[in-house]
Amino acid sequence: MSASLLLAYVSAAIVLQVGVAIAVALWRRKHPAASQTAVPRVALPTAGAWGGWREFRVARREYEDRAHTVCSFHFEPVDGAPLPPFVAGQFLTLAVPISREQTLTRCYSLSDGTNAGSYRISVKRVPAPVGRPDLPAGAASKQLHDHLQVGDFVRAKALAGRFVVAPQPSTPVVLIAGGIGITPLLCMLRSGLAAEPNRAVHLYYGVRQGAEHCFAKELEALARQHPNFHSHVVYSQPGPNDVIGRDFQHVGHVDVDLLRRTLPAGRHRFFVCGPPAMMASLIPALAQWGVLPGDIHHEAFGPATARFAQTSSRAEAPRPSLSLEVVFRKSARTLVWDGTDANLLEFAARNDLSIASGCRSGSCGTCEVELISGTVRYPEEPDHEISPGRCLLCVGVPVSPLELDA
Ligand SMILES: Cc1cc2nc3c(=O)[nH]c(=O)nc-3n(C[C@H](O)[C@H](O)[C@H](O)COP(=O)(O)OP(=O)(O)OC[C@H]3O[C@@H](n4cnc5c(N)ncnc54)[C@H](O)[C@@H]3O)c2cc1C
Known part of the structure; x- marks a missing residue:
């Protein structure tokens, strides 16, 4: 997705979120204990998980509803090696080629927890937002529905999520x-x-x-x-x-x-x-x-x-006015963070920097980049485990001037 497309998408989402955030914030103000309780963590298997991308072949596909809005895809590993154990509820991160030039990264939860030899995901075709037929439909879901056929190949990162x-x-x-x-x-x-x-x-x-x-x-x-x-x-x-x-x-x-x-x-x-x-x-x-x-x-x-x-917490607390320099070294851009954006990924998108991202919620790690200098804070602890010396743009905010390898 281009930076301007991502920015427009995020802006549309914010309209809904502001109302939601206010409702949740008001409720939390009355019930402060609720926001303090940590979700218990389950030990997740790491044995056999692969690093980077692994290639899968589509062994089967079928629609799951009469309206054909949801299509399941069954993936088998091309290398034939066994799949690592997983915990139900986790998701795969897929590389979805849209064109010769563009590949999108998107996350899809496993929808079956029984077959040890393959993974099943089920993808909803995402239409344009209600009342906006002028906007394009969801790009990756359209691509998967319209073009990913039995026998085709797809690349996926190891399962993640808590x-x-x-x-x-x-x-x-x-x-x-x-x-x-x-x-x-x-x-x-x-x-x-x-x-x-x-x-x-x-x-x-x-x-x-x-x-x-x-x-x-x-x-x-x-x-x-x-x-x-x-x-x-x-x-x-x-x-x-x-x-x-x-x-x-x-x-x-x-x-x-x-x-x-x-x-x-x-x-x-x-x-x-x-x-x-x-x-x-x-x-x-x-x-x-x-x-x-x-x-x-x-x-x-x-x-x-x-x-x-x-x-x-953002809705409750007024933002301090900030002025922190953020250097995006690969893009050769130096920008000033003023606290307007929810995270560094939105900040980059608003400034027309195109940075690969997946879940945009701290789970998949696609937007993890090297943190050359400075300190990044995470208002909510991300699911993705961030490697030392790196930071996660989609949920991170700077607390000092930064230099990023992005
Ligand atoms: C952990 C996790 C698990 C998930 N599991 C599943 C799953 O099991 N099944 C599933 O179907 N999905 C799942 N998703 C969602 C999935 O990852 C994708 O977000 C989803 O398929 C939509 O991607 P897309 O590329 O089709 O849509 P996008 O191209 O990202 O578009 C999203 C929306 O933005 C609209 N849009 C496009 N351009 C603009 C614009 N300029 N302005 C405003 N709006 C615009 C589109 O019309 C669409 O409505 C999961 C996500 C996460 C994070």
């Missing part, structure tokens, strides 16, 4: 998905049912209507096979042929009222992945309902959803 379920059979799990947010949760569901067959799992999956309901048969089969799996499918706008009780169980949105009515009493661990509006209303509402902050885990699919959790 949105994972800690084994704890006595505490039931509640998985809450909105739209394409189902992918990491389906992976968690499948591997959880296999590994902890007595642990109760409640899935709340919100979609607009039957045509966009993904993995319907897969979920029905799991519910038949596993009495500890309780499935709640929620349609917000059922279509004329959608039948309640057969295709879905509830009309409306996944909210605390629905959870209160349908979950058994007691402690649960919540895992939430969905669009910004859902995350923005549900996460504060869960805590307000009395769920311990450490029992609420969420994943963001990129900056549009990522920053709602990260901007709350």
Whole structure:
């Protein structure tokens, strides 16, 4: 994506995020303990993980919904070597060639947790924003849907991410998905049912209507096979042929009222992945309902959803006026950071510097660069482990003049 495209995209996302950030900030001001609770970390396997890119072949592809908005791709390693163990909820970072000159980096969660020999990802075709048909549709998702066929090759980085379920059979799990947010949760569901067959799992999956309901048969089969799996499918706008009780169980949105009515009493661990509006209303509402902050885990699919959790402190505290020189050595540019931008990646994009990035939320490490001098601060601890002497632009802010090898 070009710097101006990225900047425009980020600007559009900010409009939504400001409202969200204010709501979360107001809620957090009333409940300060919530922002202090750390998410427990699960030991993640590192054995067998590869460095850099590894080549995969597309072994299969299939659509997962009647509207053909979500397509699954099954990848097998070209080198034939075994795939390293992974924890359900992690994601692959793909290199998606758009043209001879341009390759985009994008993250996709594994959507299956069972086949040791291959990875499955499920990609939603991202349309232009509502009311803006003049803008291009999502570039990487379009490319994958329209051009990545069986037998084609694709490059991926080793799995990453810490949105994972800690084994704890006595505490039931509640998985809450909105739209394409189902992918990491389906992976968690499948591997959880296999590994902890007595642990109760409640899935709340919100979609607009039957045509966009993904993995319907897969979920029905799991519910038949596993009495500890309780499935709640929620349609917000059922279509004329959608039948309640057969295709879905509830009309409306996944909210605390629905959870209160349908979950058994007691402690649960919540895992939430969905669009910004859902995350923005549900996460504060869960805590307000009395769920311990450490029992609420969420994943963001990129900056549009990522920053709602990260901007709350920015919304609360007025920014000090700053003037820090930032040297981008490779680009031969020296710019002045004044605290306007949320992070160094946005700062670079606003100044027309094109820097490769992936998740834009501190998870994939694509925008990690050498920090030649200076100090970078991370308002939220990134998932990606930053190597010594380097920094992560998408979530980092300078606290001193910087020189970056970018
Ligand atoms: C950890 C993680 C896991 C993920 N897992 C999944 C998954 O399992 N499945 C999945 O489908 N996705 C997943 N994603 C999201 C995925 O990485 C991509 O962000 C997504 O596919 C969109 O990328 P794109 O290149 O198609 O869209 P982009 O090209 O990045 O466009 C995004 C949006 O911006 C709009 N846009 C384009 N140009 C402009 C402009 N000038 N001004 C304003 N708006 C503009 C586009 O129309 C589109 O709506 C995940 C992301 C993360 C970080």
